[in-house]
Amino acid sequence: DIQMTQSPASLSASVGDRVTITCRASQSISYSLNWYQQKPGKAPKLLIYTASTLESGVPSRFSGSGSGTDFTLTISSLQPEDFATYYCQQSYRTSYTFGQGTKLEIK
Amino acid sequence: EVQLVESGGALVQPGGSLRLSCAYSGFSFSTYWMSWVRQAPGKGLEWVASISQDGSDKYYVDSVKGRFTISRDNAKNSLYLLMNSLRAEDTAVYYCARGGSAKGQFNCWGQGTLVTVSS
Numbered sequence: 283d284i285q286m287t288q289s290p291a292s293l294s295a296s297v298g299d300r301v302t303i304t305c306r307a308s309q310s311i312s313y314s315l316n317w318y319q320q321k322p323g324k325a326p327k328l329l330i331y332t333a334s335t336l337e338s339g340v341p342s343r344f345s346g347s348g349s350g351t352d353f354t355l356t357i358s359s360l361q362p363e364d365f366a367t368y369y370c371q372q373s374y375r376t377s378y379t380f381g382q383g384t385k386l387e388i389k
Numbered sequence: 390e391v392q393l394v395e396s397g398g399a400l401v402q403p404g405g406s407l408r409l410s411c412a413y414s415g416f417s418f419s420t421y422w423m424s425w426v427r428q429a430p431g432k433g434l435e436w437v438a439s440i441s442q443d444g445s446d447k448y449y450v451d452s453v454k455g456r457f458t459i460s461r462d463n464a465k466n467s468l469y470l471l472m473n474s475l476r477a478e479d480t481a482v483y484y485c486a487r488g489g490s491a492k493g494q495f496n497c498w499g500q501g502t503l504v505t506v507s508s
Contacts, residue, residue, distance in 0.1 A: 283451075314491065314493070316489075316493075316494050316495075318434070318495075320434075324500075325484055325498035325499065325500055325501055326426075326434060326484075326495070326498055327498070328489065328494065328495060328496045328497075331489055331490065331491070331494050331496070332490075332491070332494075337496065369433065369434055371434070371436075371493075371495075372493075373491050373492070373493025373494050374493070375493075376436075376439065376448040376493070377436060377448075377450045377451065378424075378436040378439075378493045379436065380433055380434040380435065380436070381433075382433050383433045383434075
């Protein structure tokens with residue numbers, strides 16, 4: 283299976299900050315990388331797919347980049363509603379695997 | 390509005406069986422891959438199984454192979470997960486999810502249904 287490793291596991295930041303979360307795959311997955319946001323007690327929400335394509339309705343402050351094994355999710359200016367847990371996920375091949383998550387907390 | 394609604398979660402004893410259902414509305418169900426993804430309490434997300442549009446292709450995570458069966462009924466707009474030989478480690482919220490532009494993307498999720506395996 284392809285292992286996905288996110289860093290950091292948790293992150294404290296303030297409203298207005300620029301934040302970057304990284305995700306590394308154990309082997310090349312081309313551009314087959316997706317990012318999800320999950321708030322407590324809620325289902326995950328797709329933010330970005332194929333590494334850099336913004337899902338419809340997602341604010342433009344979210345962006346993704348990378349290819350091969352290294353990927354990043356960037357939030358350009360944190361808003362109060364962005365405090366949540368973020369997961370990367372590879373869709374290159376089954377078993378589809380997720381990173382362990384990055385919990386973004388208010389400083 | 391696209392909507393996925395899971396049902397069937399319950400408390401079940403180890404070794405028992407359960408069938409989860411997911412009803413959809415608001416999109417052409419038969420044109421999408423569908424999947425189940427689970428989340429153990431306080432843990433991360435784990436993909437469980439996926440099924441193709443016509444049900445001919447099915448994939449499973451190794452830990453459930455031979456125990457779980459994913460199926461769909463396009464005429465009833467429903468997705469199912471039959472879970473046999475349940476173990477404590479299967480305890481989780483189970484989400485159904487719709488595939489995106491690629492089958493392994495999940496661009497629409499239900500609210501989840503809780504399965505608890507305990508004696």
